[in-house]
Amino acid sequence: MEQEKVIVIDFGGQYNQLVARRVRECNVYCEIYSYRTDIEKIKAMNPKGIILTGGPNSCYEAKAPACGRELFELGIPTLGLCYGAQLMMFTLGGNVERAPVQEYGKTDVSICADSLLFEKVPEKTVCWMSHFDYIAKPAPDFKITAYTKDCPVAAAENQEKQLYAVQFHPEVLHTQEGGKILSNFVKRICGCAGTWRMDSFLEDSIHAMQKKIGSGKVLCALSGGVDSSVAAVMLSKAIGNQLTCVFVDHGLLRKDEGDEVESVFGPDGPYELNFIRVNARERFFKSLAGVTEPEKKRKIIGEEFIRVFEEEAKKIGAVDFLVQGTIYPDVVESGLGGESAVIKSHHNVGGLPACVDFKEIIEPLQSLFKDEVRKAGLELGMPEHLVFRQPFPGPGLGIRIIGEVTAEKVKIVQDADAIYREEIANAGLAQSMGQYFAALTNMQSVGVMGDERTYEYAVVLRAVSTVDFMTAEAAEIPFEVLKKTMGRIINEVKGVNRVFYDLTSKPPGTVEFE
Ligand code: XMP
Numbered sequence: 001m002e003q004e005k006v007i008v009i010d011f012g013g014q015y016n017q018l019v020a021r022r023v024r025e026c027n028v029y030c031e032i033y034s035y036r037t038d039i040e041k042i043k044a045m046n047p048k049g050i051i052l053t054g055g056p057n058s059c060y061e062a063k064a065p066a067c068g069r070e071l072f073e074l075g076i077p078t079l080g081l082c083y084g085a086q087l088m089m090f091t092l093g094g095n096v097e098r099a100p101v102q103e104y105g106k107t108d109v110s111i112c113a114d115s116l117l118f119e120k121v122p123e124k125t126v127c128w129m130s131h132f133d134y135i136a137k138p139a140p141d142f143k144i145t146a147y148t149k150d151c152p153v154a155a156a157e158n159q160e161k162q163l164y165a166v167q168f169h170p171e172v173l174h175t176q177e178g179g180k181i182l183s184n185f186v187k188r189i190c191g192c193a194g195t196w197r198m199d200s201f202l203e204d205s206i207h208a209m210q211k212k213i214g215s216g217k218v219l220c221a222l223s224g225g226v227d228s229s230v231a232a233v234m235l236s237k238a239i240g241n242q243l244t245c246v247f248v249d250h251g252l253l254r255k256d257e258g259d260e261v262e263s264v265f266g267p268d269g270p271y272e273l274n275f276i277r278v279n280a281r282e283r284f285f286k287s288l289a290g291v292t293e294p295e296k297k298r299k300i301i302g303e304e305f306i307r308v309f310e311e312e313a314k315k316i317g318a319v320d321f322l323v324q325g326t327i328y329p330d331v332v333e334s335g336l337g338g339e340s341a342v343i344k345s346h347h348n349v350g351g352l353p354a355c356v357d358f359k360e361i362i363e364p365l366q367s368l369f370k371d372e373v374r375k376a377g378l379e380l381g382m383p384e385h386l387v388f389r390q391p392f393p394g395p396g397l398g399i400r401i402i403g404e405v406t407a408e409k410v411k412i413v414q415d416a417d418a419i420y421r422e423e424i425a426n427a428g429l430a431q432s433m434g435q436y437f438a439a440l441t442n443m444q445s446v447g448v449m450g451d452e453r454t455y456e457y458a459v460v461l462r463a464v465s466t467v468d469f470m471t472a473e474a475a476e477i478p479f480e481v482l483k484k485t486m487g488r489i490i491n492e493v494k495g496v497n498r499v500f501y502d503l504t505s506k507p508p509g510t511v512e513f514e
Contacts, residue, residue: 004196005029005045005047006186007032007038008030008033008052012056015083017332019182021053021171021371022171024372027196029367035152039067051080051081052088054084056132058096059083059086059265072163077162079164080164080188081168082130082131088139089139089153094135099134107168109125109148117145117166117188117304119184125177126175126176127166127176129151129167129169131167138156138403142157151167153167155167183425200236202237202376209234209239217242217316217319218320219243224261226388227326227373229366230263230376231273232273234364235273235323241272241274244274245275247277248309251279283304285407287300287304292404301455313358321361323362325363325365326366384462388431390437400438403442409457412440412457412496415489416496416499420489423484424436424481433463433466436475439460439462441461447456460500461482461501461502464505464510471507474505477501
């Protein structure tokens with residue numbers, strides 16, 4: 001049976017992925033395509049509905065991103081959001097102009113006509129607005145269904161042609177009834193049944209992989225991160241011990257992390273796969289000795305990783321397939337237009353070797369968002385501590401130790417980080433926090449402990465809240481939690497006499513330190 005699908009046509013809006021995620025929350029499969037996508041390709045996909053995103057342009061400018069009138073004549077229900085709404089009106093003969101009053105943020109919206117789109121939405125509601133232009137006059141045969149104080153056309157529609165336009169952003173959580181509005185569109189207007197479910201996705205993907213791989217050999221570079229772990233478990237369900245996972249332990253992992261990964265994927269774990277843990281700690285430390293320049297450190301770690309991986313791959317020999325944990329945002333970001341063949345190097349492992357002897361790449365998670373990958377992990381019965389693991393950079397603690405990396409410094413940062421994570425968990429903050437970790441500054445300073453003068457390292461605690469990691473704010477951790485963490489680190493971690501909390505947002509800072 002053909003999977004029902006809604007497509008999002010992207011005009012450069014900052015919320016394009018959010019729109020797709022919201023649609024998937026209605027259990028409807030959704031993919032994002034560039035506005036440049038050929039109309040014939042769109043027709044061939046046979047979508048149940050089309051959503052046009054917002055975007056930074058003015059649709060009446062000569063070079064503004066556009067879609068042909070034909071898109072609106074396909075007979076497919078279409079919903080335009082913000083720029084998408086303006087473009088729909090403009091293309092079909094309405095007026096779009098610079099708004100005399102620009103709206104930004106939460107805005108009171110009044111619904112003024114019956115509409116399937118607003119079914120069960122109260123007449124007065126709050127929506128998220130962000131626009132310079134506005135629809136001064138809707139296209140012919142469109143009726144206005146909502147307005148605001150400054151915006152005469154907050155929503156308009158031509159029910160017969162199944163064309164809907166809203167000036168606001170239903171995908172943003174600040175739009176009170178946004179979920180209901182999108183659900184009305186995909187379920188009531190597009191007629192989607194909502195059959196996209198994780199269990200059936202997993203079943204279908206596992207069958208598809210079995211068919212593709214046959215009796216071939218598959219290699220997976222396992223970092224212990226969420227994506228590669230879930231990909232490995234999916235593959236192990238599909239092909240059992242035809243799969244070999246290579247886990248390069250570079251000695252720059254968080255405390256006990258190597259053992260945790262081994263306990264899940266190793267011989268005592270629940271999966272039937274070949275697992276190779278390469279203890280390459282000494283090798284990495286040796287290559288990093290005396291190196292202080294951040295980019296050089298990153299390069300050394302990446303290259304060393306590849307070398308170790310290649311050596312292992314050669315020992316296994318004649319591998320047919322290589323598994324990558326690419327997820328949907330990587331696909332979207334690596335080239336819009338659904339060109340999923342564009343394969344990004346795996347960031348978790350710093351770029352996989354090009355010269356390993358394999359025929360094809362398998363990316364079982366390439367259609368999933370991060371939260372869906374986590375759902376898949378839980379559905380596959382993976383332990384929560386693996387599934388809800390925070391993002392951890394491929395170069396590991398190597399970029400959380402400012403300056404030269406030594407075994408002593410790694411131990412300090414591992415111990416401090418473990419305490420910090422424990423205290424965050426004790427305070428019940430673990431699930432709500434974006435990313436948090438301890439790092440080691442390159443600074444030693446004078447302190448006093450007992451009656452003794454000390455001259456030791458300063459640890460820095462970092463915690464950020466972020467949606468997409470492109471920007472981030474320092475998280476407001478209760479002072480008591482920070483104080484308790486500081487006390488424990490000073491008392492329990494040898495070599496530390498000072499603890500800082502990093503208040504820097506991104507930009508100008510980055511999340512990591514190097
Ligand atoms: P930055 O420091 O760039 O971090 O603000 C943003 C997010 O990316 C992660 N990060 C990396 N992840 N390999 C990775 O797999 C890397 O080299 C790397 N550098 C940063 C970082 O942990 C944060 O989540």
